[in-house]
Amino acid sequence: MTSLENKFIDAINKHRHVLLLVLLFALGAAIRWAGRYFVSEDMTYCLMPWFEKIKAAGGLPALSSQVGDYGILYQTLISIMTYLPIQSVVQYKLLSSLFDIPLALVAAAIYRDVRLSDMAATPETRSRVRMQSWLVAAVVWLLPTVMLNSSYWGQCDSMYATCCLATLYLMRRNSFVGAFVMLGLAFACKLQTVFILPIIIVYYLVKKRFSLMWILLSVAVMWLSGIVAFAYGRNLLAPILIYTGQVGHYQEMYMSFPSLWMLVGNDYWSMRWFAILLTVAVLAVGLWYCLNHKNNVLSNERFYAVAAWFMWTMLLLLPSMHDRYAYLLDLLLVLLACWDRRFVKYAVITVLTSLYYYGIYLFGDRGNGHVLAAIIYLVTYLHFTWKLVRQVECDTAQ
Secondary structure (H helix, E strand, O other): OOHHHHHHHHHHHHOHHHHHHHHHHHHHHHHHHHOOOOOOHHHHHHHHHHHHHHHHOOOHHHHHOOOOOOOHHHHHHHHHHOOOOOOHHHHHHHHHHHHHHHHHHHHHHHHHHHHHOOOOOOHHHHHHHHHHHHHHHHHHHOOHHHHHHHHHOOOOHHHHHHHHHHHHHHHHOOOHHHHHHHHHHHHHHOHHHHHHHHHHHHHHHHHOOOOHHHHHHHHHHHHHOOHHHHHOOOOOOHHHHHHHHHOOOOOOOEEOOOOHHHHOOOOHHHHHHHHHHHHHHHHHHHHHHHHHOOOOOOOOOHHHHHHHHHHHHHHHHOOOEEHHHHHHHHHHHHHHHHHOHHHHHHHHHHHHHHHHHHHHHHHOOOOOOHHHHHHHHHHHHHHHHHHHHHHHHHHHHO
16 A cells, blocks of 8 residues: 555545534435426426516516415515526525525534533544534435435425424523524424424423513514515515415325324314314323423423423324425424434334325325324334433432
8 A cells, every 4th residue: 555545545534523513414405406406296387387476577676466375475576586697496495495505504513512511522522523413414414304305395394493403492492582483483484483482481481590571572573574575565474374364275184194083083173172172181181291291391492392392292293294394393303313323213113104195196196105104103103202201300300
């Protein structure tokens, strides 16, 4: 072996961690680029027609009226995109994929925050945790559902998920101005932000560290997301009216999602209030439990586990849940698995379940495994609940 080869191998060994990260992020970018021309049904019947309608109306002037059923912020981004000489399908994919980057970075920040609060923060510890956090970012960047959502489906779930994770991260660090700004941005992106409201209520009641008046900041941020549209004459209440119009839009008990109701039936009009009230009852029991164990239930990483439980409860029991709604839950469980291997089984099952339904929608049905998937999903949720309660009870006993 020549001296040059020796130096080359030594350099690889010395920088192997950085080289691995560069390779992983490059592979994630390449996978996303490979899916740039894939046209999903949402692209065919929703996103691309919206683009053409906005473009025909002159771009930004189209903001004077609603096009599609997404929020004004997303319509504003589409309006800006219409001025670029790039195919609409590619622009959608690029927009969503770009938001996968801050999503991965926020995930890394959460991991770093949790791990460093668990141990003495020596320089060596900080260096090791910093490297591990970059690996966590790579895991999120390469998560199959994240890549398919942005680069094949062309959906924007990474936008609201980034803001939701940032909200939880900042709230746990008691940075409430930033937390409620991010909450407002999350709502400006998607109504599914409601999935993190229960943990915010729990934090408010247990920790008593912020006033509900901070919600006004979120409302203001959400309203300001439509400022360009208001300049073109849009109704000042449009950011809220869009979401009130979405409620009840999907009149199915379940939609390509392993909901509890897949085991019961799909009679929406007969069962919807039963499902909603049952969800409220289970959430109320969860809140009561948290208040009874306030000294342990939000300690360190358990904050994110409790957030995942409330989110999972809503997904499992509410009507009209469908495939992409578990996007944020999957991310939370993957993060939990990164610092506690006891959560690996839950993360694997939920991500694979989501991947199964993503594949059905994007690439075609492969059989009648929906009921089995629903049973597995329900059993996994119940086991997760049991384990979480056991952890809290053990800590309380000590």
